[in-house]
Amino acid sequence: MKTRNALLALMASTCLAGAAAAQDTTITIESWRNDDLALWQEKIIPAFEAANPGIKVKFTPSAPAEYNAVLNSKLDAGSAGDLITCRPFDASLALYEAGHLVDLSDLAAMANFSDVAKSAWQTDDGSATFCVPMASVIHGFIYNKDAFAELGLEVPETEDEFFAVLDAIKEDGTYIPMAMGTNDQWEAATMGYNNIGPNYWKGEEGRLALIKGEQKLTDEAWVAPYATLARWGAYLGDGYEAQTYPDSQNLFTLGRAAIYPAGSWEITGFNALAAFEMGAFKPPVKNAGDTCYISDHTDIAIGLNAASPNMEAAKTFLEWVGSEEFANIYANALPGFFSLSNFDVPMEDPLAQEFVSWRSECESTIRSTYQILSRGTPNLENETWGASVAAIKGTATPEELGQKLQEGLASWYAPQQ
Template identity: 65%
Template sequence: MDGMTATRLAFAGLLLASTALPAVAADATLTIESWRNDDLPIWQEKIIPAFERDHPGIKLNFQPTAPKEYNAALNSKLDAGTAGDIIACRPFDASLELFKKGELAAVDAIPGMGNFGPVAKAGWSTDDGKTTYCVPVAAVLGGFIYNKDAFKKVGIAAPPQTADAFFADLEKIKADGTYVPLAMGTPDQWEAATMGYQVIGPNYWHGEDGRKALIAGTEKLTDPEWVAPFRQLAQWGPYMGDGYKAQSYPDSQNLFTLGRAAIYPAGSWEISPFEAQATFPMGAFPAPVPKAGDPCYLSDHVDIAFGMNPKTKDPEAARAFLAWVASPEFAKLYSNALPGFFSLQSAPVDVQNPLAKEFASFRTSCKSTIRSTYQILSRGTPNLENETWVESANVINGTDTPEAAAAKLQKGLDSWYHPAK
């Protein structure tokens, strides 16, 4: 999930009211390619005016394409030599291929790149980490959103911090009978992995340490730390409501925002649409740790970056824009214009939205990590990311045991991935 659904819901109304910026003569005009067509009003009303105010010789033309069409349209433009000067970069392989083809420039020398740590850069760097080709912009965070009224009614004083407390709270909510404890279904599959396995899993495989060990081949998906999150998922089903096996993603969203469920396994992209629809107070908590005293790890997944088309006619202007994107000013502006999309800069950003602020606070108590399947490990067939969707849903549904699910994933990975020893 790259967050586009949430942005669409949050800004659809604004799109209808937006008007094109007037053309103004300038020394340079940069065209920005992006899949975020729902962000158009934000760019027109906030981001472009802020940049042009401080860079009077440069004008920006934000030219988005529909998300599903973006990759194909961008590749066609690049091949024809008609692509814009600035390229919005999706994480990992799609953008890496553009860099390998010479269609994205290295950005290591851009001022401000020191503001980003290795996890932030990972989505837009070569496999060896030596070259970065897009300036990181924002990430989406994983956790749980909860109905504060529901917690109060059933007598839960504070969000759970350990797995045992989490299941004790689910049992309390179920016994009360007013609310479905967990608002999530399994037919779409991706939620079970993205908001289930990938949110709770890092606490077991120790975030980046485990993810990198899996890539290196020193750990396997059948190891205890990788099977453990499946064991937890196997216990979720009884708390997800009678119809969860037929409950779509929009069904789950509606179940929660209508006040019928107590806890929603979430990505931070839900913040704006949930706040627009829910009439009750909401809070958030990170994935509970396996046991008291264990370190906490956060799914802090890279989502969007910006790079430079090497064929731009205005490279200096493009570099000036990218330097601005790497600045604390842009980080604050973007994070607050789009609550739930968090700056990837190392320095904390003052987030104003209360629920987004609560999500952002997870970064101070938990170590950030990206989703385990996204870098390198989903390049072959079977695709590990897609297979993890399937097996996460199967484990919740009870059609595969945690051990069987892990064995299937490792067997599929072994069939094509052979890390250097």
Template identity: 75%
Template sequence: MTRTTLKGLLLASSILGSAGLAHAEDVTLTIESWRNDDLTIWQEKLIPAFEAKNPGIKVVFAPTAPTEYNAALNAKLDAGSAGDLVTCRPFDASLELYNKKHLADLTSLPGMENFSPVAKAAWTTDDGSAAFCVPMASVIHGFIYNKDAFDKLGIAIPATEADFFAALDKIKADGTYIPLAMGTKDLWEAATMGYQNIGPTYWKGEEGRAALIKGEQKLTDADWVEPYKVLAKWKDYLGDGFEAQTYPDSQNLFTLGRAAIYPAGSWEIGLFNTQAQFKMGAFPPPVKTAGDACYISDHNDIGVGLNAKSAHPEEAKKLLSWIASPEFADIYANSLPGFFSLNSTPVKMADPLAQEFVSWREKCKPTIRSTYQILSRGTPNLENETWVESANVINGTDTPEVAAEKLQKGLDSWYKPAK
């Protein structure tokens, strides 16, 4: 054997040896998600920040199309081929994965102390004994308005219900703008941007939601009917043909400057920032009378859990603890304005509209959408029925009282509150 050949073999074996060593040390974690719009944020900001502090752990973010995610994830989990970390939808879909032993118990994970019980509510067992996903973000409801329109018409930000309707009357009388950009064709818009947006003000947020689950309150009680009475009054301010108006139609009416107020979820912020050519502001759901407590729907949207069959549970837990940290919260919330950190450490938002929404947490009591936990597990599904009745009330085809009776009757047909 010539010396050159020997040298070549030694070099090759040393390269292979070191490659083998590197291979042995590096662990690759895969994150399953439905948020394909987050891909570049993970690749360019989040993963580099984590990997810099955790040499030897590589992270791959592998999203699936949102509509296919639940089915694809369930199939992978059943087959044992799912990633190490699983992005969690709120409430029942993730609870089912935990009950099937697909998700690990994260109650004692370092970092979970950074979240309040409301923040963890979407990924906690019914009895509150176990938490199984790290809360990542929530969306906040309120109203986005065209500042130019308000300035032109001399309208102040409405604080009370009376202020709100006075503002709508002024906008309508002027005739330049549609007062409210919302349609009823897609149903969910009427419920999510309407009923669930203003409702907590009347049923007192978590207090009412908990009482409904316990069976101490009914949807026919005044606190649950009143938001429908308010919604019924919105009809006069929605513009012509609102019954045929889709959710994208509403977005376009507002971003093109044709409507003055948009009943909103904070997820609109990123899109509206790129499309609206006017200054925007936001205000929380108006209170009934001056001095009343203020409530907001600060709805848990996304979390992340540990695949119980992960080959690398210890490394995955390191990543989960980092996702539970203020550092992650700051990067994530500022990269995706409108998807707010649920971490107890407040995140200062660079985007002014996002900062306006998140500032309401300091003065308003947070709650989640009333139909999401426990009450939509049966048939008829209360969430879907609430979509239908919210649209019916605004369209004027059902009175608030009839809508409430239908919803309560549907719930009574299958739901028996735990005593």
């Protein structure tokens, strides 16, 4: 009899457990970041599920190059996941305008993000925000600390100091002063023009003035960075014109170059490859004491599929993505991808901490060409690649480059006409 009662009790408990499990809601996340699958499975999802019993999470990434096409076909077929990882600006705006993403403006966690942080996932007028910001990348310069110590160099803060450092490295001859090539073009604009440029056009002030048509690409603030880039060519080493992005990475991590114009996304890879200690410095200002500006570029966010059958569970997850706990987990697991939240998130990686510390010293902005200004033909982002290369090579004057870019933008963008 006791055995029978025990068996009945076991069956009852099993049924109850099965019923409880059946009540769990499972939400699925679409993403192009298949390189961080282990992070999601081992750190992010367990932390969320521990705090939110009853909600299970599946992270189902696609290959980066295929993500847009795969996601759009899933959305059209009604088979996409509950949560959509959002690329910045136009790709995600198109999803919102097509009715695929929910307006998340009323989400409580949105109060944890600045207007700049949210700008990549808003309508042009800022009336709707449709993705919760996750991370940004910051631009600056990574340098070989051993090389600087060997040559007795100090980290430069002004442009004059920057070029004095480059001159000293070049004169010594042990190291290539700066590792960057122009073969792939995008680096010249991304780690060149949009790295140093915000100090000239005063970050968001200039970027927004350009969008409104209140400033032009022929103005001094937009032309002057090309004049500075024109001075870089003398320090990039022999054959920089044919040097690819991987070539530049290798030159620096092998210890052959002293300085690398960088995005913070390089940190993890450089940590694994470089045998020397690295440091970072922010884009030098014109004069000591000037306000500094950094490109703190919005990179990745997450939104809610308007067709999700699990709206409440998905919103619970999004509120958590906007929390301090998520910010700490994500930013420290992927050094160089910094939380966009207003929380103070200390970095365990010293190089990452150096980059993110600039937020408290400088004004943050995003790349000048990414919002609105590259929707037409010619595409201002791509045109800026070519212009930055031409400036470094000296094949056109800064004024000629500004004039060409202005004419191209004005040809299709009404506020500049």
